[in-house]
Amino acid sequence: MTTTDVPAGAVAAASAEEEFGEYRSLWSDVWRQFRKHKGAMASLFILGFIMLAVYLGPFVYPYDPFELNLENLNQGPSGSHPLGTDNVGRDVLARVLVGGRISMSVGIAAMLVGVIIGTAVGVFSGYFKVLDGPLMRFTDLFIAIPQLPALLVIVVLFREPLKDSFGPRLGVFLLVVTVIGIFSWMQTARIVRGDVLAAKQEDYVTAARSLGSRQRNILSRHILPNVLSAVMVASSLGVATAIITESALSFLGLGFPQDLPTWGTLLSLAKDYMQINPWRTIAPGVLISVTVLCVNFIGDGLRDALDPKLRSKG
Secondary structure (H helix, E strand, O other): OOHHHOOHHHHHHHHHHHHHOOOOOHHHHHHHHHHOOHHHHHHHHHHHHHHHHHHHHHHHOOOOOOOOOOOOOOOOOOOOOOOOEOOOOOEHHHHHHHHHHHHHHHHHHHHHHHHHHHHHHHHHHHHOHHHHHHHHHHHHHHHHOOHHHHHHHHHHHHHHHHHHHHOHHHHHHHHHHHHHHHOOOHHHHHHHHHHHHHHOOOHHHHHHHHOOOOHHHHHHHHHHHHHHHHHHHHHHHHHHHHHHHHHHHHHOOOOOOOOOOOHHHHHHHHHHHOOOOOHHHHHHHHHHHHHHHHHHHHHHHHHHHOOHHHHHHO
């Protein structure tokens, strides 16, 4: 085939590719930049393995986390019980897997509550000048409240009523998720507000306003997409904060009931047996630390990947 037989469109496309290079979408650029962060990539695989283990492991692991076995009390690690047994003969690994499922679920749910509140406050505060002052003072008020004492007071006040209304497990889950969420949105609100203040000064927002676009259309089509990166980073870090907070509440005996194992509850129950069975504290403690570290690394990688300056250098 000669050059004259090649369609003109193909020649133009080839020329464009040679001149501008291969086209890459926004998310392909983000993924390409994220892969350069070795710590984030390693953390992504480790966290993925932990999540698969805690969500699927209890279905395939042969031991019941609630089954008592008085013949195997406080046993060390063995072939049949990789992490040993507790003071009433329950398999520690089975309880760690179930506890991880609960802790992860609390972390994700509480993060969603905090991110939704923080994003809403940040968007309305940054876009509507009349709301900026009141909403930021409201945010400052929550920042000034000592979080752990406030969490303890709220949990003590509402724990029993919610148990009576929704049951001991669902009631405590709703309470813990809500309480952690309403005390974790302030940083997200401040970050989103700053991004909204910058975005609403852009020419495309001014043009949309001049053309008579409705406020909700400007917010949904022009403002919110520009704060998405900040929200994603805040979301990743919010999961880590929620897991630590839930573990602290459960360790103090104000989280989930002790018959329902979370990582914090397992630590609380194991503290009196550290001398004779340290594996009971090591396993949940290490998993909390590794999970939080992985989430923080992933958040760091997302922040770098969503930075337009770093993407342009890549």
